[in-house]
Amino acid sequence: MQNLSNLEEKLGYKFKDKARLTVALTHRSAKNGANNERLEFLGDAVMDLIVGEYLFVKFNSNEGDLSKLRAALVNETSFSKFARFLGIGACLNMSASEEKNGGREKNSLLSDAFEATIGALYLEVGLEKTAKIVTTLLEKIYPKIEFNELVKDYKTSLQEITQAKFGVTPEYRLLGSTGPDHKKSFEMAVFVGGKEFARDIGNSKKEAEQKAAKIAIEILEKN
Amino acid sequence: MQNLSNLEEKLGYKFKDKARLTVALTHRSAKNGANNERLEFLGDAVMDLIVGEYLFVKFNSNEGDLSKLRAALVNETSFSKFARFLGIGACLNMSASEEKNGGREKNSLLSDAFEATIGALYLEVGLEKTAKIVTTLLEKIYPKIEFNELVKDYKTSLQEITQAKFGVTPEYRLLGSTGPDHKKSFEMAVFVGGKEFARDIGNSKKEAEQKAAKIAIEILEKN
Numbered sequence: 001m002q003n004l005s006n007l008e009e010k011l012g013y014k015f016k017d018k019a020r021l022t023v024a025l026t027h028r029s030a031k032n033g034a035n036n037e038r039l040e041f042l043g044d045a046v047m048d049l050i051v052g053e054y055l056f057v058k059f060n061s062n063e064g065d066l067s068k069l070r071a072a073l074v075n076e077t078s079f080s081k082f083a084r085f086l087g088i089g090a091c092l093n094m095s096a097s098e099e100k101n102g103g104r105e106k107n108s109l110l111s112d113a114f115e116a117t118i119g120a121l122y123l124e125v126g127l128e129k130t131a132k133i134v135t136t137l138l139e140k141i142y143p144k145i146e147f148n149e150l151v152k153d154y155k156t157s158l159q160e161i162t163q164a165k166f167g168v169t170p171e172y173r174l175l176g177s178t179g180p181d182h183k184k185s186f187e188m189a190v191f192v193g194g195k196e197f198a199r200d201i202g203n204s205k206k207e208a209e210q211k212a213a214k215i216a217i218e219i220l221e222k223n
Numbered sequence: 224m225q226n227l228s229n230l231e232e233k234l235g236y237k238f239k240d241k242a243r244l245t246v247a248l249t250h251r252s253a254k255n256g257a258n259n260e261r262l263e264f265l266g267d268a269v270m271d272l273i274v275g276e277y278l279f280v281k282f283n284s285n286e287g288d289l290s291k292l293r294a295a296l297v298n299e300t301s302f303s304k305f306a307r308f309l310g311i312g313a314c315l316n317m318s319a320s321e322e323k324n325g326g327r328e329k330n331s332l333l334s335d336a337f338e339a340t341i342g343a344l345y346l347e348v349g350l351e352k353t354a355k356i357v358t359t360l361l362e363k364i365y366p367k368i369e370f371n372e373l374v375k376d377y378k379t380s381l382q383e384i385t386q387a388k389f390g391v392t393p394e395y396r397l398l399g400s401t402g403p404d405h406k407k408s409f410e411m412a413v414f415v416g417g418k419e420f421a422r423d424i425g426n427s428k429k430e431a432e433q434k435a436a437k438i439a440i441e442i443l444e445k446n
Contacts, residue, residue, distance in 0.1 A: 037286035042279050045272040049350075052268040056261065063260035127272075127350045 003090040007117075010086045013133055017124060024116035025088065027109055029095035036116035043119030047074055050131045054138065058145070060183075061203070072150040073142065076111040081141050083110035088117065154213035158190070161220055168193050170216070172209045175199060190216050226313040230340075233309045236356055240347060247339035248311065250332055252318035259339035266342030270297055273354045277361065281368070283406075284426070295373040296365065299334040304364050306333035311340065377436035381413070384443055391416050393439070395432045398422060413439050 004021065008014050015021040020039075028035040048070070055061075055069050072078070083089065089104040092113055103109050122130045142150075158170050175187040188208035189199040198215035202208030227244065231237050238244040243262075251258040271293070278284075278292050295301070306312065312327040315336055326332050345353045361368075378393075385393050398410040411431035412422040421438035425431030 038279065038289065041286040041289050042275060045268070045275040049268040049272045052265060056265050063264045066261065066264050 003087065006087050007091055011117075011121075011133060012136065013121065013125070015120070015124060017120070020120045020123065021117070022093070024120040025091045025093055025113050027092060027094040027098060027103065027113070029098040029103070030093045031095065036113055039116035039119035039123075040112045041119070042122065043115035043117065046118050046122045046127070046130060047079070047115060047134065049127070050134045051138065053131070054135055055145075069145075069150055073138070073145075076107050079111035079114045080107035082137060083114040085137065085141055086114070086117070088113050154210050154217060158213040158217050158220075161217060162192050165220070166193055170197075170213065172205075172212070174205060188212050192216065226310065229310050230314055234340075234344075234356060235359065236344065236348070238343070238347060240343070243343045243346065244340070245316070247343040248314045248316055248336050250315060250317040250321060250326065250336070252321040252326070253316045254318065259336055262339035262342035262346075263335045264342070265345065266338035266340065269341050269345045269350070269353060270302070270338060270357070272350070273357045274361065276354070277358055278368075292368075292373055296361070296368075299330050302334035302337045303330035305360060306337040308360065308364055309337070309340070311336050377433045377440060381436040381440050381443075384440060385415050388443070389416055393420075393436070395428075395435070397428060411435050415439065 004018070023034045024036050024039045024043075026033070026035045028037060051073050052066070052070055055066050055073075059066065059069070061069070088110055092104055092109060094103045094109070098109075118130065118134065121133065138145075155170075162168055162170055171191045173189050173191065175189050177184050177186045179185050185201050185203055186205045186208045187199060187201045188205055189196050190209065190212040191197065197219055198212045200208055200211035200215060202211055227241070246257045247259050247262045247266075249256070249258050251260060274296050275289070275293055278289050278296075282289065282292070284292070311333055315327055315332060317326045317332070321332075341353065341357065344356065365373075381393050385391055394414045396412050396414065398412050400407050400409045402408050408424050408426055409428045409431045410422060410424045411428055412419050413432065413435040414420065420442060421435045423431055423434035423438060425434055
């Protein structure tokens with residue numbers, strides 16, 4: 001039970017319904033009583049909405065970029081980081097053989113139990129309070145939530161491809177910028193071997209370069 | 224604007240922020256000002272959670288069945304039914320060419336605008352009130368929310384397959400039941416040509432049959 005207190009302390013919330021919290025931490029291999037799969041179903045949707053709304057408010061990006069950002073934050077690897085931060089591994093109930101198999105360290109089990117814990121939290125305190133707790137965690141685990149930090153680095157990938165294919169490094173040129181100073185957008189083009197391959201617009205030069213690089217990769221992969 | 228009043232009446236809610244509602248009803252082809260894609264991103268996650276929680280509370284099914292049920296209710300075809308019920312087609316803003324192309328009747332445009340409308344509603348009134356409105360709509364559009372009504376009918380599919388392959392009709396036999404009267408579960412087996420092909424457990428005989436039929440189909444499709 002000391003482990004549960006540690007989890008609650010890290011979460012910043014003391015559960016009223018300890019039985020439900022225990023279910024949230026129970027892998028299906030445990031076999032005695034309910035497991036965490038139903039709560040995981042609920043918690044998954046809760047996380048999608050909370051992280052989606054957080055990004056919706058924080059970034060004035062289009063739907064495609066918001067989806068990419070969310071996909072970088074809402075996935076098994078990411079949720080296993082939340083679970084490790086909360087010390088969920090030590091709280092998991094599972095079968096002896098799953099434990100021997102390293103169950104307490106598996107990303108899949110940790111991620112599922114994290115989602116289920118959020119599901120249990122949501123049932124107890126509702127969306128608004130759950131969102132505050134999750135947002136606090138999110139900002140601790142990801143101190144820098146930025147498009148270029150989280151989404152795959154396309155410029156690096158493109159450079160590797162053009163070096164291998166043509167022995168050249170891509171060049172980026174600013175085509176123009178629009179909008180007021182505090183909300184400018186930039187159009188960048190990427191050139192490979194002196195030829196323009198793609199252009200795109202972003203909220204920063206770096207973002208526009210990344211997006212142009214992504215298009216260039218798609219073109220090169222098709223040929 | 225009469226169309227908006229009709230939508231609001233069907234929804235049972237009068238929007239305070241008409242500008243945001245207008246954005247929710249604006250397809251990207253319209254080009255003047257913001258379109259509904261960001262609100263659609265948000266509304267999609269709101270619908271996932273509301274319908275997910277509704278099913279979580281209503282059915283004591285496992286995560287796999289809950290996911291299947293939700294997938295039957297949360298998709299483009301289903302959301303276009305909500306949109307048609309609300310008369311969203313008449314309210315859509317789009318380009319002249321999209322309109323000529325039958326945009327007001329396309330499931331994709333209708334579904335997107337419905338999600339965006341729910342996103343706008345959520346930003347205005349929060350989750351709890353949005354959930355009440357959505358649940359009322361859901362029960363009007365789907366008066367009978369049951370596993371066997373919504374999820375693909377595996378018994379029918381299996382019969383078609385065994386008739387074509389072997390010229391026989393599958394038979395179902397009750398193997399047993401457990402649990403108290405108000406919460407019984409049933410185990411059914413499916414026989415094809417006198418041979419047991421599969422068995423599974425459900426909250427009703429019909430559900431157990433469907434699940435056994437599904438397994439039998441998978442076995443037959445592998446061979």
